[in-house]
Each structure stands twice: as structure tokens, then as C-alpha cells.
Amino acid sequence: MNEKAKLIKMIEDRTAKVGIIGLGYVGLPLAIHFGASGFRVLGFDLDSDKIDKLLKGKSYIKHVPIEPVTGMIREKRFDATTDFGRLKEADCILICVPTPLTDKMEPDLTYLLQTTETIGARLRKGQLVILESTTYPGTTEEMLLPRLRDGGMAAGSDFFLAYSPEREDPGNKTFSASNTPKVIGGVTPACLEVAQALYNCITRAVPVSSARAAEMVKILENTYRSVNIALVNELKVLAHKMGIDIFEVINAAATKPFGFSPFYPGPGLGGHCIPIDPFYLSWKAREYDFSTRFIHLAGEINVSMPAYVVEKTAEALNRGRKSVNGSRILVLGVAYKKDVDDERESPSYVIMKMLLERGAEVSYNDPWIPRLRPTRKHDFRMQSTPLTPETLAKADAVIIVTDHSAYDFADIVNNARLVIDTRNATQGITGAGDKIVMA
Ligand SMILES: NC(=O)c1ccc[n+]([C@@H]2O[C@H](COP(=O)([O-])OP(=O)(O)OC[C@H]3O[C@@H](n4cnc5c(N)ncnc54)[C@H](O)[C@@H]3O)[C@@H](O)[C@H]2O)c1
Incomplete structure (x- = not known):
């Protein structure tokens, strides 16, 4: 069985482990949703205070209830760590780190670059990497892809890479990750197929033709809001x-x-x-x-x-x-x-x-x-x-x-x-x- 078929099967039978990098407003709810869908989840963050709190069953985000995490810890399906050496344990790696602006209003990709290099140094065959952080069209193909295939592996056959914008709306009691469709673009058709299989487990996946298109979707959504708010x-x-x-x-x-x-x-x-x-x-x-x-x-x-x-x-x-x-x-x-x-x-x-x-x-x-x-x-x-x-x-x-x-x-x-x-x-x-x- 090739890597794609193996990973899709692991996703479908829930034996795949989902790693989430960046356990903030986006990463923590996502971890909870994958846990609720039967996956084992391994969270990563640089902030040891957040990791300690999570493992002690305390939430650091008021509107995110911690009970699902404590339940998953009891069932030994959730762990969180600052040890990025454990990235190899994850079959699917979702990146949810900050993407702010610099003082000059330019993209500050420091967090993302650091994370990509950390993953790149440890990437193994059969892993799926999905970028969730908001960014400009082209980031996944231009910044992540070259760094991840540096070790000689090929995207689409050895490992899989996709972009899927996060649509988390903190505090929204009607819409969460489970009933908000998830747009996905892969860097190859096989990458899209694997990423789609994963997201179909928690919501309805909406495929688009490329990672760039998926990146543009997120910016269109938020620009639409910004422009309309400015108008009113x-x-x-x-x-x-x-x-x-x-x-x-x-x-x-x-x-x-x-x-x-x-x-x-x-x-x-x-x-x-x-x-x-x-x-x-x-x-x-x-x-x-x-x-x-x-x-x-x-x-x-x-x-x-x-x-x-x-x-x-x-x-x-x-x-x-x-x-x-x-x-x-x-x-x-x-x-x-x-x-x-x-x-x-x-x-x-x-x-x-x-x-x-x-x-x-x-x-x-x-x-x-x-x-x-x-x-x-x-x-x-x-x-x-x-x-x-x-x-x-x-x-x-x-x-x-x-x-x-x-x-x-x-x-x-x-x-x-x-x-x-x-x-x-x-x-x-x-x-x-x-x-x-x-x-
Ligand atoms: N907050 C929202 O409502 C929202 C909605 C949609 C999309 N987004 C996008 O999602 C991304 C994350 O936003 P957020 O609000 O969750 O940010 P956040 O600051 O709440 O969380 C980010 C987490 O990443 C951790 N982190 C930073 N660098 C790291 C690294 N190198 N390795 C591991 N962990 C690291 C931080 O300690 C923090 O816990 C951004 O790109 C944002 O634009 C946010």
C-alpha cells in the first residue's frame, strides 16, 4: 500500500494521531474537535505555562471549556508538550501559530518560519502537514514546500502538504469547527485527497484547486468584512x-x-x-x-x-x-x-x-x-x-x-x-x- 492509501486508511479508522502546533484561540478548539471525533491528539506549544495548565485540566481561554480535554486525557487520547522531538509521533500535523504584522505593516512570518524549520528537520514518510494560519497566497508553496522537501522527500507521494484556512469565530455559540465547512487546497492532488479525508472526519471539506486559492479564500473573507465594516x-x-x-x-x-x-x-x-x-x-x-x-x-x-x-x-x-x-x-x-x-x-x-x-x-x-x-x-x-x-x-x-x-x-x-x-x-x-x- 502506498503512503497516501496508508494514511487515508489510518485517518478513516482513527488510528492516525493528530499533532497541533500552537494551542491558542485556533489550535485549542481544533484539538478538542479532533479529539471529539475519536482521534488521538498531541498538542505542541512553546509556552510551557499553557502546556502545564492544559495537562492539569485548566483552560487559559475563558470561552473554551476544558472538560473535553480532561476527558481525553483520562482516555489517554490527549497529550501536550513543548518537546518538538515528538513531532514524529504525529501522522497529521496542523500548524496554528500566529501570523502578525511588523511595525511597518508587513507580514511577520517569524513564528511560521521557525515552525516550518522545526517540522522540516523531523519530517518522516507518510506525514501530512496542513497550514491553518492566515497568510498571503503563495506561502505554502513558496515557503513551506521547499523547506519540507529539503530532506529529499517528494510532496504528494512521501509526505503531504496542504493549506486550510481556519474559520474559528471565538465565542460564536452557533458555529464551530464541526458545522463550519473547511476550505482545502493541496500542493498536489494527492495532498488534497489526504487533507480532505482528514477534514471530512470533523466537518464538510470544500476542496479548491490549489493551496494558493485556499490562502486567497481566507483573505477574501476577511477583506470583505474589513471593507464592509469600513463602509458602515x-x-x-x-x-x-x-x-x-x-x-x-x-x-x-x-x-x-x-x-x-x-x-x-x-x-x-x-x-x-x-x-x-x-x-x-x-x-x-x-x-x-x-x-x-x-x-x-x-x-x-x-x-x-x-x-x-x-x-x-x-x-x-x-x-x-x-x-x-x-x-x-x-x-x-x-x-x-x-x-x-x-x-x-x-x-x-x-x-x-x-x-x-x-x-x-x-x-x-x-x-x-x-x-x-x-x-x-x-x-x-x-x-x-x-x-x-x-x-x-x-x-x-x-x-x-x-x-x-x-x-x-x-x-x-x-x-x-x-x-x-x-x-x-x-x-x-x-x-x-x-x-x-x-x-
Ligand atoms: N483568533 C482567531 O479568531 C483566528 C481565526 C481564524 C484564523 N486565525 C489565524 O490562526 C493563527 C493563530 O491565531 P491564534 O489566534 O490562535 O493565535 P494565538 O496567539 O492565540 O495562539 C498561537 C499559539 O502558538 C504558539 N506558538 C507561537 N510560536 C510557536 C512555535 N514556533 N511553535 C509552537 N507554538 C508556537 C503561541 O505560544 C500560542 O499559544 C493566525 O494565523 C491567525 O491569523 C485566528
Whole structure:
């Protein structure tokens, strides 16, 4: 039996072991899904703290319940390690490491390069490698393939290589890896066949003609979101000037059963995907002497949103004869979206930084993020302020940046002196007069 047939059989009868490199927001849920489908799973991460926590049955991601992992550990179907020498044990290796941007907004492939070299040095016959991290079209073929076949093995017969973009939506209670189709592109038809066999075990696999096409699919999805969010953000600013409620407009437009998908404005983009991924494509486009104008315009508009929120706050304070300088401002929500503990690229950081620069006394509350750790861009060392009627009343302005479900917005409006609402969280609250300002 050839390597392809052997591996497909092992996948189908669940004797194949799935190795997952990078056990973060993407890798950990994926490990759980493969475990739930009957596979043995071996997780790898550089962060020994994460590995220790997992093996002790503790989750480090609040919205990901740990019980499935503890169950798999009991059944001896899950292990996690920092020892990359154990990569040989895995029959299928999924790469879920970060792909951020550098300060110059260029792809930072350091993590991916390191991982590829680690795999390349240990690759054995019959292994399948799938890149899940978001990246520009061409990465799998141009960066991974040459490094993996360095030892003389051939892709498609000795080992298998594919790209399959991750569509994890943290905190989404309706869609997870088990009911979200998975796009897959192989570097050869045999690579696609093996990768498809694996993903068909956890969801519906959607094959495309190449790894490059699969890479482009992910960037299209996220660029589509970025551009549409920018569009409604721009229209929000105009609607405010015209005295029109943009949320009312979007919700009414969304009743059209065809040709319109609603996107909602906000305080700016956050998270590890939408603010970053489109710029992977614009970087690659330069190689083709091509300018991705929509991506740049959308980026420009979305990036300007935190400043708009600060400006609206300043105007509202000014109407009450107050300046930002010296005002006590409470920011509600640092997570980039509701009900998750992920604050990467959060617009809250930018808003807080701008307010501090203008002399405000800034505090924050976030039930999901009890303290702020230094990030690559910001160095806030703050603890979440308890949300009490007193802390609300003491603030000159309260800015709703994240509309966590745990917040009682009626209570917030009732106790606060001035509320800046960037999420339409106060919709339906009546009798507040001009205490609520939409931003
Ligand atoms: N977070 C999301 O919602 C989401 C959704 C879709 C796609 N993605 C993409 O998935 C990828 C991973 O994102 P994430 O949010 O899970 O990141 P994350 O930071 O939560 O997790 C990445 C993990 O990889 C580990 N790591 C870094 N370098 C490593 C190495 N060389 N070897 C082993 N482990 C290493 C880190 O310690 C961390 O635990 C990115 O490309 C991202 O764009 C993320």
C-alpha cells in the first residue's frame, strides 16, 4: 500500500494521531474537535505555562471549556508538550501559530518560519502537514514546500502538504469547527485527497484547486468584512451629522431578503484577523506591481474610528463645560468583541492612549479581562475597576467600547453622568435625555 492509501486508511479508522502546533484561540478548539471525533491528539506549544495548565485540566481561554480535554486525557487520547522531538509521533500535523504584522505593516512570518524549520528537520514518510494560519497566497508553496522537501522527500507521494484556512469565530455559540465547512487546497492532488479525508472526519471539506486559492479564500473573507465594516463606519459618521440613526437604517435595510448583508459600525477593528489579514495580501500584491486600494481605504477608515470616539467624547464633555484634560473617564470593555477574553489589537487601547495623552484620568472595566498586560504596542498596567453605581457616578464620562452580555446597560445609563455608546448597546433605553451620545 502506498503512503497516501496508508494514511487515508489510518485517518478513516482513527488510528492516525493528530499533532497541533500552537494551542491558542485556533489550535485549542481544533484539538478538542479532533479529539471529539475519536482521534488521538498531541498538542505542541512553546509556552510551557499553557502546556502545564492544559495537562492539569485548566483552560487559559475563558470561552473554551476544558472538560473535553480532561476527558481525553483520562482516555489517554490527549497529550501536550513543548518537546518538538515528538513531532514524529504525529501522522497529521496542523500548524496554528500566529501570523502578525511588523511595525511597518508587513507580514511577520517569524513564528511560521521557525515552525516550518522545526517540522522540516523531523519530517518522516507518510506525514501530512496542513497550514491553518492566515497568510498571503503563495506561502505554502513558496515557503513551506521547499523547506519540507529539503530532506529529499517528494510532496504528494512521501509526505503531504496542504493549506486550510481556519474559520474559528471565538465565542460564536452557533458555529464551530464541526458545522463550519473547511476550505482545502493541496500542493498536489494527492495532498488534497489526504487533507480532505482528514477534514471530512470533523466537518464538510470544500476542496479548491490549489493551496494558493485556499490562502486567497481566507483573505477574501476577511477583506470583505474589513471593507464592509469600513463602509458602515464611514456612513455612521455621516449619519451622525445628518441626525440619522445608522443602526435603524442598517436593520431596516437588512429586511431585504437578497443583495444586502448587514455589517455594523463600531469603535474600530480589533482581534488577530480583520485588522491584519488584508495587509498580507496588499504586501504580496506589490510583487505584482498592484495596489489593493479597497484594502488601504478600508484600513484608513477603520483605523480612524478610535479618534472619532475620542472626539465625540471631547465634544460631549465640552457641552457640559468640561475638558478631557482632568476628566475621569471609564472605558467599558477592552476585549475586541463581546464575551471573549481576547484584547489583541483592541480599539480600547487606542482610545485609552489618546485620552491619557489629552490628560484624562482613565480607568477601565472588563469582566473578561481582569488586568491589562503589556502588548507589542501598548504598555498599560491596570486592573479592571469594579463596576458599581459609585464608580459609574464618579466618572465624568463612561465609554461603551465592548457590549459584553454581562453589562446591564440600563443600570449603567441610570448611574452614569454621560455615556458614549459605540455599539448601540443603549438602544431602547428611554428617558436618558442627552446623557447618551452615540459615537
Ligand atoms: N483568533 C482567531 O479568531 C483566528 C481565526 C481564524 C484564523 N486565525 C489565524 O490562526 C493563527 C493563530 O491565531 P491564534 O489566534 O490562535 O493565535 P494565538 O496567539 O492565540 O495562539 C498561537 C499559539 O502558538 C504558539 N506558538 C507561537 N510560536 C510557536 C512555535 N514556533 N511553535 C509552537 N507554538 C508556537 C503561541 O505560544 C500560542 O499559544 C493566525 O494565523 C491567525 O491569523 C485566528
